[in-house]
Amino acid sequence: MTLLSLHGIRKSFGAVDVLHGVDLSVAAGEVVGLVGDNGAGKSTLMKTITGIYRADSGSIEFDGKDILALDPGQRRRLGIEMIYQDLSLAKQQDVASNIFLGREPTKRLFGLFPGFVDKSEMDRQAARMIERLGAHLPSINRSVGSFSGGQQQTVAIARALTFNPKLVIMDEPTAALAVREVQSVLDLIRRLRSEGIAVILISHRLNDVLSVTDRIVVLRHGRADADLVTAKTNMNEVVSRIVGGGDIAAAAAHEQRG
Amino acid sequence: MASETTQLGFWARVQRASVERLHIRLESLVVLLALSTAMALLSPYFLSLSNFLNILLATSTIGVLAIAATFVIGSGGLDLSLGSVMGLAGVAGAFVAVNLGWPSVLAVIACILAGAIAGYINGQLVTRAFVPAFIVTLGMLGLARGLALVISQGRAIYGLPPEIVYIGQGRPFGIPMPVIILVLTAIVAHMVLAYTRFGRHTLALGDSEGAARAAGIRVEHHRRIIYTLSGALAGLAGLLFTARVNAGDPTAGINYELTAITAAIIGGTNLFGGRASILGTMIGALIMGVLQNGLTLLAVQSYYQQMAIGGVLILAVFIDQYQVRKESRV
Ligand SMILES: Nc1ncnc2c1ncn2[C@@H]1O[C@H](COP(=O)(O)OP(=O)(O)OP(=O)(O)O)[C@@H](O)[C@H]1O
Ligand SMILES: [Mg+2]
Numbered sequence: 018m019t020l021l022s023l024h025g026i027r028k029s030f031g032a033v034d035v036l037h038g039v040d041l042s043v044a045a046g047e048v049v050g051l052v053g054d055n056g057a058g059k060s061t062l063m064k065t066i067t068g069i070y071r072a073d074s075g076s077i078e079f080d081g082k083d084i085l086a087l088d089p090g091q092r093r094r095l096g097i098e099m100i101y102q103d104l105s106l107a108k109q110q111d112v113a114s115n116i117f118l119g120r121e122p123t124k125r126l127f128g129l130f131p132g133f134v135d136k137s138e139m140d141r142q143a144a145r146m147i148e149r150l151g152a153h154l155p156s157i158n159r160s161v162g163s164f165s166g167g168q169q170q171t172v173a174i175a176r177a178l179t180f181n182p183k184l185v186i187m188d189e190p191t192a193a194l195a196v197r198e199v200q201s202v203l204d205l206i207r208r209l210r211s212e213g214i215a216v217i218l219i220s221h222r223l224n225d226v227l228s229v230t231d232r233i234v235v236l237r238h239g240r241a242d243a244d245l246v247t248a249k250t251n252m253n254e255v256v257s258r259i260v261g262g263g264d265i266a267a268a269a270a271h272e273q274r275g
Numbered sequence: 276m277a278s279e280t281t282q283l284g285f286w287a288r289v290q291r292a293s294v295e296r297l298h299i300r301l302e303s304l305v306v307l308l309a310l311s312t313a314m315a316l317l318s319p320y321f322l323s324l325s326n327f328l329n330i331l332l333a334t335s336t337i338g339v340l341a342i343a344a345t346f347v348i349g350s351g352g353l354d355l356s357l358g359s360v361m362g363l364a365g366v367a368g369a370f371v372a373v374n375l376g377w378p379s380v381l382a383v384i385a386c387i388l389a390g391a392i393a394g395y396i397n398g399q400l401v402t403r404a405f406v407p408a409f410i411v412t413l414g415m416l417g418l419a420r421g422l423a424l425v426i427s428q429g430r431a432i433y434g435l436p437p438e439i440v441y442i443g444q445g446r447p448f449g450i451p452m453p454v455i456i457l458v459l460t461a462i463v464a465h466m467v468l469a470y471t472r473f474g475r476h477t478l479a480l481g482d483s484e485g486a487a488r489a490a491g492i493r494v495e496h497h498r499r500i501i502y503t504l505s506g507a508l509a510g511l512a513g514l515l516f517t518a519r520v521n522a523g524d525p526t527a528g529i530n531y532e533l534t535a536i537t538a539a540i541i542g543g544t545n546l547f548g549g550r551a552s553i554l555g556t557m558i559g560a561l562i563m564g565v566l567q568n569g570l571t572l573l574a575v576q577s578y579y580q581q582m583a584i585g586g587v588l589i590l591a592v593f594i595d596q597y598q599v600r601k602e603s604r605v
Contacts, residue, residue, distance in 0.1 A: 069488060090491025105489040107482035109549040110475075118479050119490035121472050133470045 019078075020045040020215050021066070021184055026075035028061055035061045037239035038075070043184065046213040048206055050226035050247070052259055053236035059219050060102050062236065063186050067099045068092045080183065090119060096183030100190050102219075104173045108162030112154060113143035115161055116176045146175045151201055166193035174202070184215045191220065203229050223255055235259055300543040302594075303558045310562060314569035321572060328451060332519075334564035335453035336361070336512045336528075338557060340535035341542075342464045343508035345556045346501055348539055349468070351481035351548030353408045354505045356397060356415035357512075358531035362524070363419040364390040364513030369432035369523020372439060379438040386514040387507050393419050394506015398499035416532070423525040432523035443518025453515045460511065465553035477501060481548020530581065537588040538563050545599075546592055563587075 022042040028035050035058040043049050051059050064070040066077060068089035077085050084092055106115050117139045124135040144157055152171040154164065161172050170193050177185050187206075191199045199222075206216050206229050220226050226233060227247060235243040235258040243258040314321045340357045347354040367389035372382035393415060400411040445452040468474035480487040480497055488494050516527050540546060541562055542555030563584065570580045 067489070088491070088493065089488060090493065093491045099489070101485075101489060103485070105483065105486040107479040107486045107549065109482045109545070110479060114475060114479070115486070118486065119476070119492050121475060123472065126466075126470070132472065133466075134472055134475060136470075 018045050019043070020047075020080060022078045023062075023066070024076045026062065026065055026077070027073045028058075028065060028070060029073060035239060036065075036072075039236070039239070039241050041234060041241050043215050043217060045183070045215055046210055047232065048210050048216045048218065048230045050230035050233040051217055051219045051236060052221070052223065052226060052233060052255065054259060057236045058239055059236055060188055063099060063188055063217065063219065066092075066186065067097055093119070093180075096181070097186070098177040098180070098182040098184070099186040100170075100173045100177050100188060102188040102192075104169055106161050106169055106173060109160050111160055112147070112157040112172055112175075113139040115172055116143045116146065116179055118176070120180060142179070143175070146179050147171065150175055150178075150205070152198075167195060167198055170194060171198075174205070178209075182214060184217070185209060186217045186219075188219045189221070190218070191222065191225065199225065223252060227252065227255070237261055300555055303541055303543065303555060303562065306541075307558055307562050307565065310565050310569070314565060314572070318569065318572040321569065326568070326572075328449075328454070330561070330564045330568045331454045331457075332451045333568060334560050335451070335457040336516045336519075337531060337534050337538060337563060338457045338560040339460055339508055339512040339515065340528075340531055341538035341556045341560045342460060342553060343505040343512075344532070344535045344539040345542070345544050345551045345553060346464075346468065346477060347408075347505045348536070348544050348546065349481050349548055349551030350477045350498065350501045351484065352401065352498065352501065353412060354394075354397065354502065354509075355409065355412040355532050356393065356419055357505070357509045357535055358528035358533075359416045359419035359423070360390050360393045360506055360509040361513040361516065361528035361531060362526065363393065363423040363426075364510035365517035365527050366423040366427045366432065366513075366523045366525050368439070368514055369435060369517055370426055372436055373432050373434050373523070379436050382436075382439060383442075383514060386517070387510040390510020390513060391503050391507040394503040394509070395499065397506065398502030401502060402495040402498050420525075420529075427523060427525040429525065431525070433521070435518070435521055435523075439514075439518050440521050441518075443515060443521065453519060456511070456515060460508075461553055461557050468551065468553055473500075478549055478551060481545070481551075483549070533588065534563050534584055535560075537584060537591060540588065540595065541591045543595075546595065 019042050024040055026036050026039040039062055051062075053059050061070060065072045068087060072085070076083065079092070079095060079097060082095070084095065107118065113136070121134045122138050123132050124138070125131050126133040140157060147154055147157065150171060152168070154168055154171065161169055164172070170190065174190060191202050194202065203225060206218060209216055218226060218230060230247045233245045233247055233250065233255060234241050235245070235255070237259065242261070245254065245258070320326055340361065343357055344354060364386040368382045368386035371377050371385040372379060397411055397415055400406050401408045442452050442456070447455070468477065476487065476492050476497060479490070480492065480494060484494055513527065517523050538559035539551070539556045540559070542552065542557070542559030544551040544556065566583060566587070567580055570583065
């Protein structure tokens, strides 16, 4: 069943044409890799899905609904979550505040006044979430700006998973992670798939993409230039579709070594 | 977690607890106590109940403005029009009560509404016209002041009805009304900023607009509410001032934004947003009140007081940024 389908998405920033008509579809529980050169427009395309950017033209359907007119909050409530490349964390706030930002649970103060944020409940759930991810943070009551890059990434991942999403977009989720943590993110993606949650994974680490995805979409010249079934492709093909001509053999050899 | 806590000294632990739980800076309390002690030693009049109430009364207007400044700066914005809008609101209220002869309730509403409208315009311009807050509110500083002078034809409006005067001069249980209103406003503002979703979103917005947007917070909408709230609070401050001096004075509140912003920064508000507390701001406002009161008791000319306030603002920001750099976070 198709969960997400994009048709003819175009986006430009002033004179810079980034996307010229991208088609992309993702089925429920499917893991799709999105690859392409630096500046190919991967992050831009994903931000038109979450609503941070408004596509200049084209259509976006999610769960059978046209979501083009919805704002980011409404799209999140439908089950679209994203781990942004820049993480998009509020650095001076603590872990729970970041995980629950925009969806804080509330309680009545003195059993009377509604609308007060239930911070202890937030802390409890945040701690449980971090533990479920098998991550270690020095303290969940510290501002996340004082954490290392990898620890901050953990917080961003926890935020994306706390509210039962249907689609999780991961923009370079392993960029700041050590070897062991990279493996646990890949395991996490497999677990999400087994739970029926769709994932779009953006990564320059093609080995990871090849090992964890069902399909690989290559973004090139502002279009979805290739749509490959992971089981039927290999590193050489993916690299050649990304670079498109030029010194393919050398690039592939480089990737294999790296 | 445990090992880290034990590594910290006692002082650092107390500091962290006060910052995290009570949302105040310990340094500002120390400054307040030191300043009060110094004043008490210098002037025999300082330590008396009546002078204490005097300080609170003089702080009430600034205190309300400082609450407004805390919300705006905490959200990553800036409102330089606070003092002018306060002056405009006071004149608007006096005009409604005296020139139009309408009931006092309408005059009170006029004060707060005039402030809210000015704030709403600020918010619209900041979020829709993409003019920086600094410029928008600097423009409003001139606009509101000019309008106050136009409405009042450059003269103070006298002859307010007794109900209004009571708001400024009444003393139920011996406590001045403006002080009661400030305390109630501060309690509500503290609850809102520290414990409601609105308050948390305000700080998240000041911390990282991108993060707030990604989380689904309607950033522009939220900013417009903040600026409107700021204007409404400036309107309330205008009401308190007008009622206390029993006149709608078009020159009321000149330079008050300077003192209000200083109070907020001393209280621990991050100049660039993301961190703020009303309790801290109230301590900051008290520091400004004690400073002005003490300098007055010591018969220091008001020109020098103005210089002192400006100096304290720069010093407070310097110390804050120095600490941020030392902790090398953000
Ligand atoms: N807000 C913006 N304003 C102007 N140009 C932008 C903006 N965001 C992206 N671009 C431009 O759009 C192009 C695509 O950027 P994008 O971030 O989507 O690439 P990417 O595929 O994610 O690259 P990377 O692999 O480096 O993350 C780039 O040329 C970039 O300069
Ligand atoms: Mg990118």
